[in-house]
Amino acid sequence: MSVVVRGVTKRFDRGSDVAAVNDVSFEAPPGKITTLLGPSGSGKSTLLRIIAGLEEPDAGNVSIGEREVTRLSSSARQVGFVFQSYALFRHMTVSDNIAFGMSIRKVERPKIQARVRELLALVQLEGYDDRFPAQLSGGQRQRVALARALATNPHVLLLDEPFGALDAQVRVELREWLLGFQDKTGVTTLLVTHDQEEALELSQHVVLLNEGCVAQAGAPHELYDHPATPFVASFLGAANVLRGRVQDGTARVGTLAVQTPRGAGEGASVHAYVRPHDVRLSKSRERRDGMAAGRVERLTRVGGLVKVSLELENGDPMGVQMPKAEFDSLGLTLGDRVLVDLQDTKVFLEDYVI
């Protein structure tokens, strides 16, 4: 089922002008993973809690499927919520935790037992029935929390920073696992995270929030390739930020030509966002218009990638990233002079930034 949020506003401090969530509208498509992404304090967790019914919005409404649920108690919304702390019932065993929602709904015992077994298999925790949460690892608790949230067949699954408390390796594994898991269950999933990589990898739809407002919403690659604002460009993925100016109808950073934003007048200040993998380097002497020269300052090898730190002629630093094979064929060494060409840039007018 889809989740539709319309004009939701929430203020925690009645008197203040600052809203935790400010007139937010978006739609989470059914059967997909939607990510609420944003820096801390952007209101993403509050928004998720409003959808779950754990917070009441000051204005706006929330619908799950065809049903408007804004005034409905959390217990009547049929949502599965996985807390950042997992919030497992510490005095209950794993199977009692998973069975909780069903026993509240007075499901018959044999049915509960069958469903618990089924879910334990789904989250790959067979044999852990009689354990207490304190005896599980973080990743295992996470999966018990998922099983518990899914036990009553919720319309939507809400995950609040699901991988926040796990170490890096478990996090990557669980991410893979969640993708396959969501594929199998097909439940509409909303996930809150501050990790842009997680959002790009996991979700079919991203809602990027900043200071309580939607900065941009859409498919992950859409946000990445066509950021609407400098905030989106800088938050999603790494980017070099270069300052430039419009001269003779073309935006330039030093001698580098970048895309000219629409409506840019002569002499306007621009900010160009350049992804490290959108920079092409060459050692040829054939300098065309729009290129810049730079010097290799540092080389860092990260797995199959090489990070090249340059200093451009005008003194600007620039980070470049390329596959190992490309690096080898270039034959770069420290101190080399190279020519820099940009494949793609996102350029915004200066006043846009502030």
Added chain:
Amino acid sequence: MSGVVAARVRRPAQARRGASTTESAWVRRALIGVALVFLTLCVVLPLATVFGSALSKGLGAYFEALGDEESLAAIRLTLLTAAIAVPLNFVFGIAAAWLIAKYEFWGKSALLTIIDLPFSVSPVISGLIFVLLFGAQGWLGPWLSARDIQIIFAVPGIVIATTFVTFPLVAREVLAVMQAQGNDEEEAALTLGASGWQILLRVTLPKVRWGVFYGAILCNARAMGEFGAVSVVSGHVRGQTNTMPLQVEILYNEYNFVAAFTVASLLALIALMTLLVKKAAEWAAHARHARAARTPAAAIAKTPSKAGMVVP
């Protein structure tokens, strides 16, 4: 390679002795000595004196003193008082703690202060409050005497005073546990469809059961041992409104030392048993946990930690 292994093997032993957090031997001994002397002087000696004095004329005198009509009445009254005060504070305490921990409302800090009031006010004053309220010259005195209801210098007064004095024990204990554990589990239960009552009975109470248990035990101990407030409202009617602590005082003032210490030893015994019950409950809980940890261990050993993560 062997050097590395040896270093690893040696480390735990070193950690135990030479770690920077451990004091030198004489400091440790001195600290333990001070603690022992203090404990002996302030806890063991008085306790031993109580039992020693009670049994100084032999077991016969001990049981004779116990069989005394007035002392038996005092024991009965003390048990009755505790049996009423503890359940009352159990309910009040949980309700108050739940209210304060879970909700934001106007006057919350005032309520918190009021809960602490019985602790900050001298018990004698607490007793006096009730005399002023319910006594013959008190606010409600004329109304009560017109209906032939006796509260002060009777059992109801003793129960009320005891309940008042012991009120913070359960509330404070439970509140501390509730605040430490937060609201996450309750919210989880709510999203799983539980109603307010179901959350209280199936999540919150089991979660805070140790807090409730300790609170009730402390409350019980204090209810049986309360002297000041009860002394003011009791009126010291022998065989009728004397609780055990009051009986001890009366017997002592009459130079009836064996009888006084006999009743006192009973109070001490109750206190010791309280501690024992608490400890036993802790052990039982610990054993239950340990058992649960043991059973699936074999299954886990067989599953490599990573195998669980692979998407089939």
